[in-house]
Amino acid sequence: MTRGLSFAAMALVLAILGCGESQEADTRGALSTRLTEAQQPHVIFLLVDMLRADWTTPYGDDRGTTPELERWAQRGVLFEEVRSQSSWTKVSMASTMTSRFPAAHGIREATDGLAPGAETLADAFKSAGYSTYGVQTNGWLHPSFGFDQGFDRYSFPIGGKQAHLPRPSLWAHADRVMDEATRIVSAHDPAEPMFLYLHFMDVHEFAAPQEFQTFGQGQEAAYLSAIRWVDDSIARVLELLDDHGIAENAVIVFASDHGEAFGENGLYGHAKNVLSSTTTVPLVFRFPFEVEATRVPSQVRNIDIAPTLLELAGIPVPEAFEGASLVPLMEGATEPDRETRASLRARLFKDATFQELASDGRWVYVRDFEDDGTPRRDRLFDREVDPGEYIDVSASEPDEAERMREILEAGLSRKPSKDVRETNVRIDPGIADRLRAMGYLQ
Amino acid sequence: MGDSRTLTNEGRIPPMFERLRCALVIGGMCWLCVACGDAPTSEQTVDTVRDAVAIGDRNTALAAIDRLEKTTIPSPEGMLELAGLWASVGEPGRAVWHLEEGVRRFPDEHRLRVALGRAAMLVSNPALAIRAAGEVPAESDVYLSAQVLLGEAQIKAGDLDAGLETLRRLDQSHPHAAETALARIGTLLAERDADAARDELARARTLTLSPEQSAAADGLELLLYRVELNQEDASRDEAVSALMNLVDRRPDFWAAWELLVTQLATAGRLEAARERVEGALLANPELVPLHALNSVILRALGEEDEALAAAERFAHQAKTPRGWAVVAEHHQASGDAEAMLSAFERGLELYPDDPGLAVSRAESLIILERLDEAREALSQVPRAFRESPKLEIVRARVELAEGDAAAARERLERVVSILDDSSAQFWLGAALEELGMTEGAIRRYGLAHMRGPLDPVPSLALQRLYFRNRDLRGAAMASADLIKVAPALDEGWIGLVEAQILLGDPRAALAAVKPLRAAAPDRAIGPRLSARALRDLGRFDEAAAALDSAEALGADVAVDRAVLKSREGRHAEAIADLTALARERPDDAAIQLALTKVAFVAGDETAGSEAADKAMRLQPDNLAPLRERCFFRAAQGKEVGVADCARYLDAHPGDSEAHYFHGSLLATLGRTTDAIGAYRRAADLDRSDFRSRNNLATLLGKVGDLDAALDAAQEAYALSNEHPVVGDTLGSLYVARGLPARAVPLLESAYAGAANAEIGLHLAEAYRALGRQADLEQILAAISSLPDFGPEEQATAEALSRND
Numbered sequence A: 001m002t003r004g005l006s007f008a009a010m011a012l013v014l015a016i017l018g019c020g021e022s023q024e025a026d027t028r029g030a031l032s033t034r035l036t037e038a039q040q041p042h043v044i045f046l047l048v049d050m051l052r053a054d055w056t057t058p059y060g061d062d063r064g065t066t067p068e069l070e071r072w073a074q075r076g077v078l079f080e081e082v083r084s085q086s087s088w089t090k091v092s093m094a095s096t097m098t099s100r101f102p103a104a105h106g107i108r109e110a111t112d113g114l115a116p117g118a119e120t121l122a123d124a125f126k127s128a129g130y131s132t133y134g135v136q137t138n139g140w141l142h143p144s145f146g147f148d149q150g151f152d153r154y155s156f157p158i159g160g161k162q163a164h165l166p167r168p169s170l171w172a173h174a175d176r177v178m179d180e181a182t183r184i185v186s187a188h189d190p191a192e193p194m195f196l197y198l199h200f201m202d203v204h205e206f207a208a209p210q211e212f213q214t215f216g217q218g219q220e221a222a223y224l225s226a227i228r229w230v231d232d233s234i235a236r237v238l239e240l241l242d243d244h245g246i247a248e249n250a251v252i253v254f255a256s257d258h259g260e261a262f263g264e265n266g267l268y269g270h271a272k273n274v275l276s277s278t279t280t281v282p283l284v285f286r287f288p289f290e291v292e293a294t295r296v297p298s299q300v301r302n303i304d305i306a307p308t309l310l311e312l313a314g315i316p317v318p319e320a321f322e323g324a325s326l327v328p329l330m331e332g333a334t335e336p337d338r339e340t341r342a343s344l345r346a347r348l349f350k351d352a353t354f355q356e357l358a359s360d361g362r363w364v365y366v367r368d369f370e371d372d373g374t375p376r377r378d379r380l381f382d383r384e385v386d387p388g389e390y391i392d393v394s395a396s397e398p399d400e401a402e403r404m405r406e407i408l409e410a411g412l413s414r415k416p417s418k419d420v421r422e423t424n425v426r427i428d429p430g431i432a433d434r435l436r437a438m439g440y441l442q
Numbered sequence B: 001m002g003d004s005r006t007l008t009n010e011g012r013i014p015p016m017f018e019r020l021r022c023a024l025v026i027g028g029m030c031w032l033c034v035a036c037g038d039a040p041t042s043e044q045t046v047d048t049v050r051d052a053v054a055i056g057d058r059n060t061a062l063a064a065i066d067r068l069e070k071t072t073i074p075s076p077e078g079m080l081e082l083a084g085l086w087a088s089v090g091e092p093g094r095a096v097w098h099l100e101e102g103v104r105r106f107p108d109e110h111r112l113r114v115a116l117g118r119a120a121m122l123v124s125n126p127a128l129a130i131r132a133a134g135e136v137p138a139e140s141d142v143y144l145s146a147q148v149l150l151g152e153a154q155i156k157a158g159d160l161d162a163g164l165e166t167l168r169r170l171d172q173s174h175p176h177a178a179e180t181a182l183a184r185i186g187t188l189l190a191e192r193d194a195d196a197a198r199d200e201l202a203r204a205r206t207l208t209l210s211p212e213q214s215a216a217a218d219g220l221e222l223l224l225y226r227v228e229l230n231q232e233d234a235s236r237d238e239a240v241s242a243l244m245n246l247v248d249r250r251p252d253f254w255a256a257w258e259l260l261v262t263q264l265a266t267a268g269r270l271e272a273a274r275e276r277v278e279g280a281l282l283a284n285p286e287l288v289p290l291h292a293l294n295s296v297i298l299r300a301l302g303e304e305d306e307a308l309a310a311a312e313r314f315a316h317q318a319k320t321p322r323g324w325a326v327v328a329e330h331h332q333a334s335g336d337a338e339a340m341l342s343a344f345e346r347g348l349e350l351y352p353d354d355p356g357l358a359v360s361r362a363e364s365l366i367i368l369e370r371l372d373e374a375r376e377a378l379s380q381v382p383r384a385f386r387e388s389p390k391l392e393i394v395r396a397r398v399e400l401a402e403g404d405a406a407a408a409r410e411r412l413e414r415v416v417s418i419l420d421d422s423s424a425q426f427w428l429g430a431a432l433e434e435l436g437m438t439e440g441a442i443r444r445y446g447l448a449h450m451r452g453p454l455d456p457v458p459s460l461a462l463q464r465l466y467f468r469n470r471d472l473r474g475a476a477m478a479s480a481d482l483i484k485v486a487p488a489l490d491e492g493w494i495g496l497v498e499a500q501i502l503l504g505d506p507r508a509a510l511a512a513v514k515p516l517r518a519a520a521p522d523r524a525i526g527p528r529l530s531a532r533a534l535r536d537l538g539r540f541d542e543a544a545a546a547l548d549s550a551e552a553l554g555a556d557v558a559v560d561r562a563v564l565k566s567r568e569g570r571h572a573e574a575i576a577d578l579t580a581l582a583r584e585r586p587d588d589a590a591i592q593l594a595l596t597k598v599a600f601v602a603g604d605e606t607a608g609s610e611a612a613d614k615a616m617r618l619q620p621d622n623l624a625p626l627r628e629r630c631f632f633r634a635a636q637g638k639e640v641g642v643a644d645c646a647r648y649l650d651a652h653p654g655d656s657e658a659h660y661f662h663g664s665l666l667a668t669l670g671r672t673t674d675a676i677g678a679y680r681r682a683a684d685l686d687r688s689d690f691r692s693r694n695n696l697a698t699l700l701g702k703v704g705d706l707d708a709a710l711d712a713a714q715e716a717y718a719l720s721n722e723h724p725v726v727g728d729t730l731g732s733l734y735v736a737r738g739l740p741a742r743a744v745p746l747l748e749s750a751y752a753g754a755a756n757a758e759i760g761l762h763l764a765e766a767y768r769a770l771g772r773q774a775d776l777e778q779i780l781a782a783i784s785s786l787p788d789f790g791p792e793e794q795a796t797a798e799a800l801s802r803n804d
Helices: A003-018 A023-037 A067-074 A089-098 A121-127 A174-187 A219-243 A302-312 A398-412 A429-437 B015-038 B042-054 B058-071 B076-088 B092-105 B110-122 B126-134 B143-156 B160-173 B178-190 B194-205 B211-230 B236-249 B254-266 B270-283 B289-300 B304-318 B321-333 B337-350 B355-367 B371-379 B389-401 B405-416 B422-434 B438-451 B456-469 B472-485 B490-502 B506-519 B525-536 B540-552 B558-567 B571-584 B589-601 B605-618 B624-636 B640-651 B656-668 B672-685 B690-702 B706-719 B724-736 B740-753 B757-770 B773-783 B791-801
Strands: A042-048 A077-083 A131-135 A153-155 A194-200 A250-256 A283-286 A294-301 A340-344 A354-359 A363-369 A375-382
Touching: A042 A219, A042 A302, A067 A219, A067 A250, A067 A283, A089 A121, A089 A302, A121 A131, A121 A194, A121 A302, A131 A174, A153 A174, A174 A194, A174 A219, A174 B092, A194 A219, A219 A250, A219 B438, A250 A302, A283 A302, A294 A302, A354 A398, A363 A398, A375 A398, B042 B058, B042 B076, B058 B076, B076 B092, B076 B110, B092 B110, B110 B126, B110 B143, B126 B143, B143 B160, B143 B178, B160 B178, B178 B194, B178 B211, B194 B211, B211 B236, B211 B254, B236 B254, B236 B270, B254 B270, B254 B289, B270 B289, B289 B304, B289 B321, B304 B321, B304 B337, B321 B337, B321 B355, B337 B355, B355 B371, B355 B389, B371 B389, B389 B405, B389 B422, B405 B422, B422 B438, B422 B456, B438 B456, B456 B472, B456 B490, B472 B490, B490 B506, B490 B525, B506 B525, B525 B540, B525 B558, B540 B558, B558 B571, B558 B589, B571 B589, B571 B605, B589 B605, B589 B624, B605 B624, B624 B640, B624 B656, B640 B656, B656 B672, B656 B690, B672 B690, B690 B706, B690 B724, B706 B724, B724 B740, B724 B757, B740 B757, B757 B773, B757 B791, B773 B791
Parallel strands: A042 A194, A042 A250, A077 A294, A131 A153, A131 A194
Antiparallel strands: A077 A283, A250 A283, A340 A354, A354 A363, A363 A375
């Protein structure tokens, strides 16, 4: 019997055994058991660059941007308050892939990268016997920055530069990602476990085919169209996995590395601060079996994704990982909001502010720095009253300010783990050109 | 064949059937031959791909390669050729897959591994390239190439030292192998290490180079000069001298000639460029492309006839369609559309199947507004390219010219998904603008600018639309871009100064004009713009002097002088001057617009309104006068202003400030719901607008939507925390929300900034909520003597005092 079949059989047995019990208890008990019994499921990590949670359907947007994601949320687990660890891809993905806060991995500059010794999610899967594939499309995650470690195959399916041919984007779009993914999945034996990471840049590029441009004409409309297009793309990913017998034994996670500001705090774009508009991201888990739609309200972090995926795959979580598995929350445990931190210490744009943030869910403590690292000002925000993080209430809430300041400083006092960060990485000139064209590296 | 009578269960085939089988087989082979006859050859495919690339028809190129791949029996040579084609059309990923298959099929063909590695580098997969290179054994005749690839892949993977070491090691083991030297030079140039690259290049020249390697070395040399010229301490003279040596050595190196001429032109040495080019032509008449270059030089020198002659010489001698494009370009630069058309037509007589000339002819006909002929011209493009995206753009332009913007939009939206270049985005922007979709048009023009940053046309369009939307920051940005690429155009300078002034920064506007006045002292626009900025800085005498300078240079500054008087407070004089000017020039809308503004500033609604109506009769598309009237009437609280504002906003829905004034007027008239809508729109359009947000917060608080009110008030405060009204709004909302401790510092600061009864009462309320009785009584006492402390305020104070 193949793994897939045994899984399905187990599910059937469980379903029969579960008949007659209350729906809620049945679902939770079944989820826990099913998760425990799943042996080496395929793990599919879908990362949509620059996607803010609040503009997707399951997070309350009513413009029909992500019907497929909504379907996944309806039969899976959605986390309502998810924070990335930076508003810049490189730092955020370093945190996500190493399950470390920025202070622990130490990556902060444009010329920083992951050192060969950094223990990543892909490394953990590979050590456990998984085939590991990455199809990524963001120059900040180029192999020269070390993000390819642990992957058997790490593709960057950008088109070549041709003077007379269209260069529709700086980075590859979903159709190229799909082409590459199709090749990979077609060549892979479904009986063997795979970790597949697909990184989509279409939202970052505000790019979508014409038939998806139904939200109007301006910049926000283009962003919404791109979200809709990527949503369609994840539906095609699911179809691809299904066609090749992968979906029936696959855990799929949908996430983002950071959001995008559209005027919040007077800013447009990202990598300019680490306030909520650019660090609140979606996180949805889809299982091969349906579960009752579960929405977890507590604050969680992107660094929790890696330990979660490893636990779901039955793989031990490396000690160095700072995140904690989300499986208990998926199974109905209640927890307080998890403390989170975020960091931005590279001037990628002229109007960026060097910033460190600590939050316990309600209270957000932010410290701004000068370019030379000197602290410039501290602020405390109360998200219960001021979700936009506009008003510094440290004067009127001195006790909370003190408590949060201590949390921030405890995080900042950590020294980066050795062998995680590599400095002075040479940026590939071709990649540097593209990054410059995006406005980075000015 | 056997006995015909013994048959079949043992598989014996009767002769009849055998004959039939033979016939079928032969027939099948014939069919196969026919099919083979339809299968493209690689030469045909290369031609098709080249032609398709020339007009940006990616789909045709891809389809041709796909067809070749499906109909070709795999062989190492075939796989290499196909991979090359995939890479040439920007599909290196497909080349990688193709070559991976090739390596599997032909494991001993190590050149496939090298090709795979090169393709892997194009998709930034250096790990795959390193693996592929590492599998090539030392005894292979492509081992050296593989090792060069290995070095380059190591560098691409981020390990510069290891890569350079690999190349250095190769150099030592193969000192006469030019390939390694050239690879190292390329790497050094990519690292912008010009000095090391120059040394390596000099050494490489001492090696025995094949013709291809020699050409590669020349290419690297040119790249070296480009790198050197881009360096901060670049010595143009040295580079020019080196380039002259290069073209002497390689007179057929056209790219080197272009760079040389560009550098000479930049240094103001066009005559030297002409001399050099004509000298080369005299020495060697075979250097036909130099005629095209010479044409450009001569035109820049103002010698139009000679320039045309040079272009014609190129066309006749080059014997390619490109020659006629050069002649046409000459006429286009001279502004002669008819002659441009004629050039394309002459080219088509000689090359009737050239799709590029056919498309260009159609474009010329559009410029000449001969739209039916343009349509006809498009239908004559060779069939293979009739659906190409560049032709689609031209079709869309015809539709736009005919007034069918909707059809043009639909067509261009399809095109941009295939051919996303500056032209496609620009024309889509034009179609959207025509349809009144300003936001979309701005986006597309912006993309057109990004795709073609040296073309001023998208920036001109952007500037126009940003001003229409009163997005002054956008207008300033577009104007600055325009100045960068086309400093000779007045529009950039005018736009930048206007935007800076309207943003409230006349100092920046004055600074912006300085380079123009320094570089072009004989252009009247310089002092005129200075006058504008000086006027807003209150430096009226200097402004007047600047206008004198502008007038001396030939500018008509009568209107400017009148407006200056108005700014000085001499309203009556200003109105009189403008009225007199209007009598002299009754059809001058600019005078009426100036009169509108001046009259309203003077508070003369009648004169202002009359002038506004006249201005709009003269220029129905320019609603700026209506805007002025809307603002005036809104400030006066006049209900008749609602219609003005609504009409203006109907045509300019992106004008944030107009929405704000509209909202203010509606709020004054008690139309709270409408006012909320207007303020919301203003806030959405301008993320820096604290006034709209503050007023929105106040109204939302009044209608009981406390959460939304707080959001708006907090945002307003974050934008402008020194404004007392803003602090007061937020403070009072905090009190309503049950957060008096947070309210107090805001209200105290607001009161300190603008002591009035309303703020004082809000502060009193906060004190009461905190139980700070002494502070409560103190503030109530303080406000009781304020001029705006009336009966209503008194009643509130008493209620607070009683703790009601």
